[in-house]
Amino acid sequence: MFTWSMYQLTEYFAAVTAAADESAAIMLAVERAAEMVDAEVGAVVLNEEVRGAWGFGADVPVKELQALALAAGTLPVAAIGDLYAVPNSLGSDLSGALIVARLDGPVAAEERQVLQGMAQVLGLALRSIRVLSAERTVRAEREREAAERLVLLEQSQTRRMLVEALLTIQREISNRKPLPEILDTVTSGTAALLGGVPVALILAEAGQARRLSVASTSGAHGCGFADPEGSHSEAREAMSTGSVLMRPTDPADPDRGTVIAAPFRVTGEMAGSLVAQLPGRADRYAEQRDQLAAFAQQVSLALTDARTVEAVREAHHDPVTGLPNRGLFLKIFNRVLASRGGVTEPTSVLFIDLDRFKAVNDSLGHEAGDQLLAAVAGRVRGCVRASDTTARLGGDEFAVLMHNSPVDAAIAVAERIVAAVKEPFRISGRDVFIGASIGVAISRAAAGDSDGLLRKADMAMYRAKKDGTGRVVVYEPHMHTEALNHLNLRGDLQRALQESEFRLQYQPLVRLGTGEIAGVEALIRWHHPGRGLVSPVDFIPIAEESGLIVDIGQWVLETSAAQVAAWRRTNPELALNVNVSGHQLVHPRFAANVTRALAVAGLPSSAVTLELTESVLMSDPDAAVASLASLRELGVQLSIDDFGTGYSSLAYLRELPVDELKIDRAFIARAELTSEDLALVRTIVELGHILGLRVVAEGIENAAQLEALRRLGCSYGQGYHLCRPTDPADLPPLLSRGPAAGAAAAPTETKVTRTRS
DSSP states (O other): OOOOOHHHHHHHHHHHHTOSSHHHHHHHHHHHHHHHTTOSEEEEEETTEEEEEESOTTOOOHHHHHHHTTSOEEEEETTTEEEEEEEEEOOTTSOEEEEEEESSOOOOHHHHHHHHHHHHHHHHHHHHHHHHHHHHHHHHOGGGHHHHHHHHHHHHHHHHHHHHHHHHHHHHHHTTOOHHHHHHHHHHHHHHHTTSOOEEEEEEOSSTTOOEEEEEEESOTTOGGGOTTSOOHHHHHHHHHTSOEEEESSTTOGGGOEEEEEEEEETTEEEEEEEEEESSOGGGOHHHHHHHHHHHHHHHHHHHHHHHHHHHHHHHBOTTTOOBOHHHHHHHHHHHHHTOOSSOOOEEEEEEEEESHHHHHHHHOHHHHHHHHHHHHHHHHHHSOTTSEEEEEETTEEEEEETTOOHHHHHHHHHHHHHHHHSOEEETTEEEOOEEEEEEEEEOOSSOOHHHHHHHHHHHHHHHHHHOTTOEEEOOTHHHHHHHHHHHHHHHHHHHTTTTOEEEEEEEEEETTTOOEEEEEEEEEEEETTTEEEOHHHHHHHHHHHTTHHHHHHHHHHHHHHHHHHHTTTOTTOEEEEEOOHHHHTOTTHHHHHHHHHHHHTOOGGGEEEEEEHHHHHHSHHHHHHHHHHHHTTTOEEEEEEETSSOOOHHHHHHSOOSEEEEOGGGGOSSSOOHHHHHHHHHHHHHHHHTTOEEEEOOOOSHHHHHHHHHTTOOEEOBTTTBOOBOGGGHHHHHHHOSOTTOOOOSOOOOOOOOOO
16 A cells, blocks of 8 residues: 555645646656655656656666556666566657656556556646746747637636646545545536536446446436436446547537546546546547546545545444444553553443344344344443443444443443343334343553453453343452353363263153143253263353354253153153253254154154243244244244243233243242242233143242142142152153152142143
8 A cells, every 4th residue: 555645645736737847847746756656766758758867877778768658567777676667648648658667566556546646647737837838939929929828828727727626626635525525526626627518427336247326426417428327338438448438429420529438446446437528529629538537536546545544444443333343442442541640540341242132133134133233332322421432342242441430330331231221122123122241340550451351341241141141240350260160161061062971860840739740851961070060050151152052952852852752651641841042943943953853752742842931032022933833833832931030021922822831930939938929920820821821830849839839720840849850760760659759639730721822
């Protein structure tokens, strides 16, 4: 990328056009051009005469330079060596070129583009100087003074208008005016210089088709070449040849008008054409042809500059949300830390991770996921101060840098963000529910480490997710050890499935009315060779985070289906409950995987109930209805696990094609249930019966809880009081023994049959 700034180009433009004579203009142009590309030598060949030779010393290779004016090549120079030389045309009516040659290597496309612009400017300056010289000659020739003075005055005014218009464009580029404004200045300036004729700027869009579109016009309404739906044949032809096109608007009538199209490039690639329509024959417009080419060169510079500015922005901002990216966030963070004194107010950083975002992204698609990320960014920014910095770190992770913010203030902002993200989002015509887990880290040190503080906030965020969704956790030193353990555990988990370290236990589901075992729930256990028994609370979140939960869940389904199919030979009514994660639910082949697992095991689909947590179902209720409906078509039954802890509404619950509600253990966790506990459980039981659903109570730990649930009409239960999770070898005796040990016989239950499909 060339290093010249727009200010230097503007200065060159003004200096060359202000030169007193041809020699001064040529010498200035050669020196500046050589300086721009770090060339060792340079010269101008004008009408086969070498002028302004620079860098050669006394031995100027005249013949070699004359040959190079026609085509690029190698230039041998004494005491230097063979140089790469590139000629740049001075214009159609000047025979010659501006030549620079350097030792380092060929000229890049961007450098060549600017060199061509510099040569065009030199050509214009030489023509202007000659006009002024001719004007002085005309004054001396009094017999032709009146007629020729008028012609020269018109030409001088045109040249001044051209220089002023081009300088205006250069200033707008230097001042970073919006690109549409610059392009409008180009077309209006071109039209004014050419006498108010129609002008259009045609751009080639990205992509293989290279569709052309009209970016700016001046007085071109109704003209075919500027029609947005037109073929733009003149612009396209000029781009294909890479040279200025000039032809009659009507080949059958050359006097009717002329179309001129001047192509332009951006970073070496053909990018469009500047097109004008003039009255009369083409042979009148040699000067206008060069003027249009000069304006096209300004378009090239403007677009190149705009792409450079946009590239800088894209390098530091997230294209989906418009927020600073991780790199810019850390730069800002480092500046804040470096600017603080010895005693300072604390700086806080929030690390935000979205809960259930992947499920939404997988079910609705990446476009909907991007819309959701942009909406989340807006809500997060609405919760922080204008002086704080919000960034998207990548994926579904965001961060907030809070200046002069003590821990209480940081926690309050984090809780506002959690509450804001918890509210439903309207995405692709449907309500979407997600959440956010946030880690907070605080620094009071005068010299801080931005990466280290961000890592601490990240560790706190993982602790928040481990404690449950929608939490805010402040970093504490012991979390570093936990984070290392988390990374090690993740690595071990990737190996565990291949090494057959997983086992299944089965916990019976008991009919509370009779005490009989109606089914079993498959529960995964991990026996780590070094850690011993690892709790599912510790490894299931890691499996979901890494995506391993899909493979692990399939193993659980296949293994438990085969086991229950074997038990059903002596207990034909035994049913199987299997937990399903949100990642499995949105997997495109989940239904097919379930079908295959049951077919291989020989287990009828009617004997299987798939359990999904309430939060997974409610993250995108509409998509959940569609996914569950496809599973119901297989004949399996569906259950809402941990009911009462998520975001369910009666409207959505009524639409979900489920067969069972499992009351979360939190509602009956007390040894002696209070009246409030009983009222909540009664409400859930009655709701389930009204909707025609089985109701299962989890976590029954004592006889009092069991008796209370029976009185409330709950049909099924699980818990240590009834039966603990059991190894497969120990379960057959329980199945043949009759009623579960903790569930004494009771009056026959009222069977509830669901009337909905």
